[in-house]
Amino acid sequence: MTTEGPRKHLPLAPHDFEILLSLSHGPMHGYATITAIRERTGGDMVLGTSTLYAAVRRMRRAGLIEEAGERPAQSNGPPRRYWRMTERGDEVLRLEADRIRRAAAAADSVLGDSAEMRKS
Amino acid sequence: MSPALPRIVRLYCGLSRTLLPHDLWAEHGRDMNEAFYDLYTEAASKPTVSERARLIGRELISLFSTAIEERRSTRRQRRHLLALRARPRTSGHGQPPDNNPLSGITDMFDSVLSDVRYTLRTLRKSPVFAVVAIATLALGIGANAAVFSVINSVLLRPLPYEAPEDLYVVWTNFGRDLPQNWLSGPEFVEIRDLNTRFEEVAIYTGAA
Known part of the structure; x- marks a missing residue:
């Protein structure tokens, strides 16, 4: 786990942000994370399983998420491995959400000004 | 996963094991296969086949792009480590200026050699991937040579007569x-x- 500040991880890659956002509701396994992201983004972001687990490994190494044990599968087969967000992950998620809010506000301000100028 | 896996799920398991770097597959191969199984089961429950086709297309793209990106990232890390090891030790006054005009070319050759060595090491570590890659290359080159020799003799080269x-x-x-x-x-x-x-x-x- 890294000892550097959480701001080092910003800006987060869009799918890293969505994964953390999904895990903010509680521990999840891979399939549940993919479907949660798909539903929340209205199908705009559909992660492939290898993309998801490459990100899971990267974020686990960065100390943003950790393993939360195994639980029985709802379908057939062996238990699924669950992942949860760490305190550091929560901190990074909040900083990233704040950064996005500020960026969106700045964009609104600039685009609003441009629209006003076009009208006048 | 159930013992009677659909063929496409078994194919995905084999492909992910072959294509992905060994360390990623060792850590998350089982998770990936189970998530793919769950996604496939969900898609198979839909009445049309388009859902399954979309899933398979998306997963293949994800698999190939992850394999390329992860291998590239490993190579970058190794190169960085090699550069750190190769950096000359100075007496606290920073690095001496490099005035040799040939050093750029030497660096380029070192980099190419390092890439070749790394490729050979990777192929040795993943013999299945190596065999698949070499067989694909051999088939591609062979097929191209055969098609070219037919086109050359039938269409391009004139008949061996005076006019x-x-x-x-x-x-x-x-x-x-x-x-x-x-x-x-x-x-x-x-x-x-x-x-x-x-x-x-x-x-x-x-x-x-």
Whole structure:
């Protein structure tokens, strides 16, 4: 786990942000994370399983998420491995959400000004 | 996963194991296969096949792009480590200026050699991937060479005669049912004797 500040991880890659956002509701396994992201983004972001687990490994190494044990599968087969967000992950998620809010506000301000100028 | 896995799920398991770097697959291969199984089960429950086709397409793209990106990232890390190890030790005054005009070329060759060594090491570590990659290359090169040799001899190279553009093949025409037929011996003799159009007339046979 890294000892550097959480701001080092910003800006987060869009799918890293969505994964953390999904895990903010509680521990999840891979399939549940993919479907949660798909539903929340209205199908705009559909992660492939290898993309998801490459990100899971990267974020686990960065100390943003950790393993939360195994639980029985709802379908057939062996238990699924669950992942949860760490305190550091929560901190990074909040900083990233704040950064996005500020960026969106700045964009609104600039685009609003441009629209006003076009009208006048 | 259930013991009777659909063929596509088994194929995905094999492909992910072959393509992904060993360390990623060792850590998350089982998770990936189970998530793919769950996604496939969900897609298979839909009435149309388009959902399954979309899933398979998306997963293949994800698999290939992850394999490329992860291998590239590993190579970057190794190169960075090699550069750190190779950095000359200075006496606290920073690095001495490099005035050698050939050092850029030397660096480039070092980098190429390092890439070649890394590729060989990776291929040795993943023999299945190496065999698949080499077999694909061999098949591709072989198929290209075969197609080119046919095109070259049939279309590109002229026939081995003095004026190949003046050569004609003469057929007999027996109407709609048999518009293009070989000549018989007597027909050839007749054409040769009555010939006023061609410099010479010859006959050949396709029989062995």
